[in-house]
Amino acid sequence: LSTTVSYGDLNNTNGTHSSPDSTEWTMTLTIIPPYVFTISLLGLLFNSFVLGVFVAHKDRLTVAEIYLSNLALADFVLLCSLPFWAMNILNEFHWPYGNALCKIVNSVIIINFYTSIYTLMMISIDRYLALVKTMKARWLRRTLYAKVNCILLWILGFLLSTPTMVHRKVKFFEEYGITACILDYNHGSSWKLAHQILMNLAGFVLPVLVIVFSSGNIIKALGQRTESIGFHDANDTKATVLVYAVTLLFLLCWGPFQVFTFLDILCDVEVLDETLWSHTLDIGGQVSVYLAFLNSTLNPLLYVFSGQYFRKKVSAIYRRNRYQRRGSDMTTYQRSLVSTYINRTEQIKPVVIFNPKEQM
Known part of the structure; x- marks a missing residue:
């Protein structure tokens, strides 16, 4: 049984490249479960926390924030499924949760993968419309459209995860005495090849090309704006930096997995010698898959450290809760006095008094 098959990752083979008695197998049983439990928790x-901030803040979310909250939701759903695989590894790859959960858990991973990359693509497009097509496409940047797009992205992720739903199943391996949850391409390797090509093209190449196109035009437009009018909008820059940071993190985490998927494709079409590359693909596949999962844990940290408006929302929620706690300790009479004072001071307007002596 290939360890790549056993891990419940996105890319699988039907071969038997690694022995259960190998060093990699032992390291997997020792290192991966604590790692998975840690990043999941x-x-x-x-x-x-991120979703709570977006929900608790009373101001209407911007288009970019709707997409970021959608990304946080996708990450949250993925992380809910990872403990199943940690327990599966601790159980030495014997899957005790039944065929239905075998399909659901792995489909959730695929849905998250597609939803995340296409959400990043939509964020990049939104930045492009905001900074490059400011007036012409202003009507496209409506929060209603953003919400509808998020729903469509989940539907798209569900449709693109169909190969996993069909081919994931629980299968008994008599030689190892375990019942494992694997991708079983029982209709031939062409299904596996089609699945991998779909993941490379639809799950990486296409959205990355759109992101590169949008980013290039954004950088060009900001440069031209600075040169022509000598004005640099710090808010636009900070918002764009956050988008770039989230996108770069996604590429760094998921890029290695896509590379090993492409190498596996080359082995399947006999461009590379599978015998020579099998061990590298096993080890690389294992490492790249769990590196990819780390992306879902690190994304919220970018919102906190790079998101100026996100930090403002957190501060506003903190101040509001602090004032509410203080208000609960006041008597009714005290609250009435404070409310009256605030209302009166808000109505006072500054008046400039002209003093003739000061002009002499």
Whole structure:
């Protein structure tokens, strides 16, 4: 049984490249479960915090914030499924949760993958419309459209995860005495090849090309704006930096997995010698998959450290809760006095008094 098959990752083979008695197998049983539990716990806490801030803040969310909250939701859902695989590894790859959860857990991973990359693509397009096509496409940047787009992205992710739903199944391996959750391409390797090509093209190449196009035009437009009018909008720059940071993190985390998927494709079409590359693909596939999952845990940290408006929302929620706690300790009479004072001071307008002596 290939360890790549057993891990429940996105890319799988039907071969038997690694022995259960190998060093890699032992390291997997020792290192991966604690790692998965750690990133799952931290990621769920971080993404819950991000979603809570977006929900608790009373101001209407901007288009970019709607997409960022959608990304946080996708990460949260993915991290909910990872503990199943940690328990599966601790159980030495014997899948005890049944065929239905075998399909659901792995489909959730695929749905998250597609939803995340296409959400990043939509964020990049929104930045392009805001900074390059400011007036012409202003009507496209409506919050209603952003919400509809998020729903469509989830539907798209669900449709693109169909190969996983069909081919994921629980299968008994008599030689190892375990019942494992694997991708079983029982209709031939052409299904596996089609699945991998779909992931490379639809899940990486196409959205990355759109992101590169949008980013290039944004950088060009900001440069021209600075040169022509000598004005540099710091708010636009900070918002764009956050988008770039989130996108770069996604590429760094998911890029290696896409590279190993492409190498596996080359082996399937006999461009590369599978015998020579099998061990590299096993080890690289294992490392790249769990590096990819780390992306869902690190995303919220970017919102906190790079997102100026996100930090303002957190501060506003903190101040509001602090004032509410203080208000609950006041008597009714005290609250009435404070309210009257605030209302009166808001109505006072500054008046400039002309003093003739000061002009002499």
